[in-house]
Amino acid sequence: MNVYAIRAIYINELNRTWRTLYQSIASPVISTALYFVVFGSAIGSRMQAIDGVSYGAFIVPGLILLTVLTESVSNASFGIYLPRFLGTIYELLSAPISATEVIIGFVGAAATKSVILGLIIFATARLFVPFEVVHPVLAFLYLVLLSTTFALFGFILGLWADGFEKLNLIPMMVISPLTFLGGTFYSIDMLPGVWRQIALFNPIVYLIEGFRWTFYDIATLAPVISLALTLSLLAVCFAVVVWIFRTGYRLRN
Amino acid sequence: MTNILAIERLTKTYDNGFVALKGVDLTIAQGEIFALLGPNGAGKTTLIGIVCGLVRATSGKVTVDGCDIAADYREARQKIGLVPQELATNQFETVLEAVRFSRGLFGKAPNPAHFERVLRDLSLWDKKDQRIGALSGGMKRRVLIAKALAHEPQILFLDEPTAGVDVELRRDMWEMVRRLREKGVTVILTTHYIEEAEDMADRIGVIAQGELILVEEKHALMRRLGQIRVTIGLTQKLDALPDHLSDLALDLTPDGMTLAFTQKGEDCDDRLGALLKTLVARGIEFRSVNSERSSLEDIFIDLVGRRR
Numbered sequence: 001m002n003v004y005a006i007r008a009i010y011i012n013e014l015n016r017t018w019r020t021l022y023q024s025i026a027s028p029v030i031s032t033a034l035y036f037v038v039f040g041s042a043i044g045s046r047m048q049a050i051d052g053v054s055y056g057a058f059i060v061p062g063l064i065l066l067t068v069l070t071e072s073v074s075n076a077s078f079g080i081y082l083p084r085f086l087g088t089i090y091e092l093l094s095a096p097i098s099a100t101e102v103i104i105g106f107v108g109a110a111a112t113k114s115v116i117l118g119l120i121i122f123a124t125a126r127l128f129v130p131f132e133v134v135h136p137v138l139a140f141l142y143l144v145l146l147s148t149t150f151a152l153f154g155f156i157l158g159l160w161a162d163g164f165e166k167l168n169l170i171p172m173m174v175i176s177p178l179t180f181l182g183g184t185f186y187s188i189d190m191l192p193g194v195w196r197q198i199a200l201f202n203p204i205v206y207l208i209e210g211f212r213w214t215f216y217d218i219a220t221l222a223p224v225i226s227l228a229l230t231l232s233l234l235a236v237c238f239a240v241v242v243w244i245f246r247t248g249y250r251l252r253n
Numbered sequence: 254m255t256n257i258l259a260i261e262r263l264t265k266t267y268d269n270g271f272v273a274l275k276g277v278d279l280t281i282a283q284g285e286i287f288a289l290l291g292p293n294g295a296g297k298t299t300l301i302g303i304v305c306g307l308v309r310a311t312s313g314k315v316t317v318d319g320c321d322i323a324a325d326y327r328e329a330r331q332k333i334g335l336v337p338q339e340l341a342t343n344q345f346e347t348v349l350e351a352v353r354f355s356r357g358l359f360g361k362a363p364n365p366a367h368f369e370r371v372l373r374d375l376s377l378w379d380k381k382d383q384r385i386g387a388l389s390g391g392m393k394r395r396v397l398i399a400k401a402l403a404h405e406p407q408i409l410f411l412d413e414p415t416a417g418v419d420v421e422l423r424r425d426m427w428e429m430v431r432r433l434r435e436k437g438v439t440v441i442l443t444t445h446y447i448e449e450a451e452d453m454a455d456r457i458g459v460i461a462q463g464e465l466i467l468v469e470e471k472h473a474l475m476r477r478l479g480q481i482r483v484t485i486g487l488t489q490k491l492d493a494l495p496d497h498l499s500d501l502a503l504d505l506t507p508d509g510m511t512l513a514f515t516q517k518g519e520d521c522d523d524r525l526g527a528l529l530k531t532l533v534a535r536g537i538e539f540r541s542v543n544s545e546r547s548s549l550e551d552i553f554i555d556l557v558g559r560r561r
Contacts, residue, residue: 002327008357012350019345087341091400094305094335095358096327248309 005097009105010112013079017113024075025117028067032121035063036128039185044129050187051218056129061212062184063125068118068143069150069179069204070171076110076154077167084158099245103155103238110151111144118143131215139214142230146207149230150175152237159244178204183212189220203229257283257332257408257439258304263313265299265463273299275463276313283318283407286430286440288450290553291460297443298338300460301410305335318407331359334406336397338413344386348377348396351385352403359404371402374429391422398429409433411442415449427453447553459553474552483525485512485532486541497535501528512539 017024036056044056051058083089092102125131133139154171161167182204188196199205210226213219243249258281265274273296281287291297302308304315304322315322320329343351352368372378375395380388385396394414401409411430415423423446430440430453444450450457450471457474459467467474490509501524504513516524525542532539 002360004357004360004362008354011357012346012354015350016345083343086343087337087339088343090305090307090335090337090341091355091358093307094330094333096330096360097358 002095002097002101005095006101006105006108009092009102010109013106013109014112016079016082017075017109024113025120028071028117029120029124032063032067033124033128035059035066036125040125040129050190051216053216053218054129054131057131057216058187058212059185060122060125060129060131061215062179062182062208064118064121064143065146065204065208065211066176066179066184067121068114068147069207070175071117072110072114072147072150073154073157073171073175074168075113076107076151077158077161077171079106079110080155080158081161081164081167085164099242102245103152103241107148107151107155110154111147114147114151115144118147133215134217135214139211142211142214142227145230145234146211149234149237152234152241156237156240156244159241159249175204178202179208183208187220203233255283256280257318258441259314259316260300260304261314263300263303263315264311265296265303265308266311273463274303274310274313277460277463277465279458279465279468281408281439281441283439284434284437285455286434286442286453287456287458288454289441289443289458289460290447290450291443295460296463297460298412301335301412301441301443305333305410306330327360331404332407334401334404334409336394336401336409336411336414338416340390340393340397342385342393342396344384346385347382348372348385348388348399349381351396352399355400356403359406361404367405368403371399374432375399376425391418394418394422394426398426402433406438408439408441411440411444413443415444415446423449475546481516481544481546483514483516483542483544485528485539486510486543487512488538488540491537495535495537498531501531503528 039059040056044054044059047055049055049058083092157170158167181199182202183199188199188205188209191199206221206226206229209219209221210223210230213223213226258279260277260279263274263277264272266272277296277300289297289300299308303310304317306322306326315329317329317332320332322329346354349368349372352371353363356363356368368381369378372381375398377392377395377399380392385393388396398411398414415426418426427449430442433440442450442454454471456468456470458465487510491505491512492509494503494505494512498512502514505511506513512528514524514528525544529539529542
């Protein structure tokens, strides 16, 4: 295994994050903090508790995922798209490095950034609403797993996209709306019959449910389904990326 | 001398049906400077791209120092450095970050002493902490070379390295190429500046329409396909070529003041010597002798022109 290459890509990607600290860290944290101010502190105090959890605390896992999922996709997709756009991808393609090592470097860096973001948002949330995490280790591990999975998905997006518009399309038009409608601000049990059935087709619902379970030990859907879905998505994304590198799709002429 | 690069029956057909390479065979000896010449679209960049792993070959085999570029890609690629034609750089990185990144990608631990040596050789040391975006085009070209040398490759590919750079930088680059050769690095370059190939290369390859139409040692090529045009300025006008000069295959210009002949190959001393002796012996006085050797460019244009 080319450990030096993995480290080079990983550090290079994180350096890009530090160079754009406001855009990478401060901006998403401020946006999420605003949600806590409005929905947590202001409106939340007038809302009923859900399954014994105050509304402000209830939305914390969903809001963390709202940022973590979109940032994982955006960061990983931009990470691999930028060298394609600049033409510096030649170096990556001519280096003695396998597809797996490239993935570990890029996806690892994107996931690291997302986990850091998630932890910062978690800490920020504590400033606005009181809550305790029932399964902190599982919560952290699930955060890492979700960050990695969506970073891998973003990596595919970055390999597929042939312009910045396409790069922003999926995070803004797909991930973000699905997360909003995936139970970030409500339990799907609160939805009327038909809408509840429709919501079950939204994969993000299962991820938020699973993550919320690690926080408060409450779940409308079995946490094991969330885990199975996440692992399946991870496996599919990994297989797609390996296929892309093996065939050279959008990479090698 | 051992071969560092061996290419056998290499073909490449792109998805749109364009045949870029039609069964290329080529071997490069360790430590030589090889110039690959050819018009635009001839297949130079495709050939380099396949060896470096940027383009997938349709068929054929390439080995680098005995390592197959597909089966032993790690070993093969570690031996190769590539300076691409385009100025592809990350504008936001510093020079040192970029060089460090390149070395890491090729599986080597950071080596600050090597970084300093390479950057000093390329006059980049005092700019090591500057962002690449703030550098001039020539300096960015140097950064690309520094990145290609960061992992100490055995073969350096230079794809049009001096395109669009100033004279001083071009001179510095060729000085660097000479130094690399002294260290045993094999250099394979493509260039549009044929005088550079003439000045630098040990061997010349000419590629046209995907076929390697010629590979030859430079001096042998000049001898075989080059020619020298000699002109002798006379002090007195000749009305016609004298009989005793008629068997020397000379031309007399219409004004009767110049004798000329064309000699194939690089050397015409014997023929010129014999002619001058004859002129002196016959009392034909002359005031000047000029010779003009055909350049590699003339040979190249002739070769490629014949293919069209």
